[in-house]
Amino acid sequence: MSEKDWPLWEVFIRAKSGLAHKHAGSLHAADAQMALENARDVYTRRGEGVSLWVVPSAAITASDPEDKEAFFEPTGDKIYRHPTFYEIPEDVKNM
Amino acid sequence: MTADTTDMTADQKALFEYLLRLGDNAVVLSHRLGEWCGHAPVLEEDIALINIALDLLGQARSIMTYAGEVEGQGHDEDALVYRRDEIDYRNLLLVEQPNEDDFAVCIARQFLFDAWHYELQKALLASSDEQLRAIAAKSIKEVSYHLRHSSEWMIRLGDGTEESHRRIQDALDALWRFTGELFESDAVDAAIAAAGIGPDPQNLYPAWSETVDRVLAEATLSRPEDGWMQSGGRAGRHSEHLGYILAEMQYLQRANPDARW
Numbered sequence: 560m561s562e563k564d565w566p567l568w569e570v571f572i573r574a575k576s577g578l579a580h581k582h583a584g585s586l587h588a589a590d591a592q593m594a595l596e597n598a599r600d601v602y603t604r605r606g607e608g609v610s611l612w613v614v615p616s617a618a619i620t621a622s623d624p625e626d627k628e629a630f631f632e633p634t635g636d637k638i639y640r641h642p643t644f645y646e647i648p649e650d651v652k653n654m
Numbered sequence: 655m656t657a658d659t660t661d662m663t664a665d666q667k668a669l670f671e672y673l674l675r676l677g678d679n680a681v682v683l684s685h686r687l688g689e690w691c692g693h694a695p696v697l698e699e700d701i702a703l704i705n706i707a708l709d710l711l712g713q714a715r716s717i718m719t720y721a722g723e724v725e726g727q728g729h730d731e732d733a734l735v736y737r738r739d740e741i742d743y744r745n746l747l748l749v750e751q752p753n754e755d756d757f758a759v760c761i762a763r764q765f766l767f768d769a770w771h772y773e774l775q776k777a778l779l780a781s782s783d784e785q786l787r788a789i790a791a792k793s794i795k796e797v798s799y800h801l802r803h804s805s806e807w808m809i810r811l812g813d814g815t816e817e818s819h820r821r822i823q824d825a826l827d828a829l830w831r832f833t834g835e836l837f838e839s840d841a842v843d844a845a846i847a848a849a850g851i852g853p854d855p856q857n858l859y860p861a862w863s864e865t866v867d868r869v870l871a872e873a874t875l876s877r878p879e880d881g882w883m884q885s886g887g888r889a890g891r892h893s894e895h896l897g898y899i900l901a902e903m904q905y906l907q908r909a910n911p912d913a914r915w
Contacts (some may be wrong), residue, residue, distance in 0.1 A: 565696075592806065
């Protein structure tokens with residue numbers, strides 16, 4: 560059994576309750592259970608998280624770099640979409 | 655260094671001896687696992703094995719520090735680990751058995767040990783000894799994971815390819831003769847059990863046996879027959895393998911006593 564035969568998985572870690580899972584990296588594993596345990600062993604050795612997701616890399620549909628202009632550049636001049644034009648009441652913290 | 659136990663009470667002597675057994679198991683198995691560093695079949699498993707080795711080493715440190723206090727001769731964890739001779743080591747023969755460059759051997763050894771170690775730590779959660787209780791409370795979480803890891807590999811290898819099945823069955827058959835020692839009882843065990851410090855080793859057998867049967871069934875492996883069982887590690891009578899481990903492990907402290915980074 561060689562590592563090449565094992566599918567690739569993407570690893571997502573939730574650092575603490577309330578935060579979202581963030582992509583941490585990838586690894587090889589024969590199945591979901593092994594992927595989860597490998598993720599635990601490889602990516603959470605220093606207290607990085609409280610929850611793990613593993614997703615088969617093949618299940619991820621990624622945007623095409625060639626679509627970059629059409630996908631992302633049009634937002635560049637639409638600064639009004641950022642909520643920076645509102646006055647925030649003093650009582651509201653952490654905005 | 656030979657332990658000078660003259661100033662200890664009988665209870666302290668038994669406890670010191672018991673702690674050495676626990677600590678030496680962890681040290682020696684940790685060393686065996688450490689030999690896989692950079693050599694495991696895949697990168698993920700390389701890290702997994704070293705994580706387990708480091709868990710065991712951490713457990714050994716707590717146990718040996720405590721052993722040094724019980725002994726009262728001013729020996730710290732390093733003195734006990736690096737300056738005791740082979741004949742003073744109290745580990746089970748199972749944990750010193752070599753890897754043979756075979757991952758199946760590593761997994762079979764680990765599984766047989768983990769299934770026992772888990773029951774032991776569970777029993778120590780109820781120890782009358784506060785220190786051992788505290789060490790067990792931390793260790794049980796680690797050991798639960800170790801058992802899960804080795805159990806799943808037993809199943810993957812047993813129920814895997816023809817070659818993996820053959821190799822894990824061979825490893826299991828070869829190591830089975832060292833499992834009798836896990837449940838042996840002597841005067842130290844009797845004293846420890848009577849004081850409520852640790853379990854009677856025999857009491858760990860039913861749960862160990864059940865775990866072994868459950869995992870082997872799922873792994874499509876056969877449980878070896880209980881034949882002649884080799885023992886002696888706990889009394890300092892070791893296989894030829896321990897000497898090589900200690901030679902490597904103790905070299906630096908023997909050549910340069912009290913060397914520091």
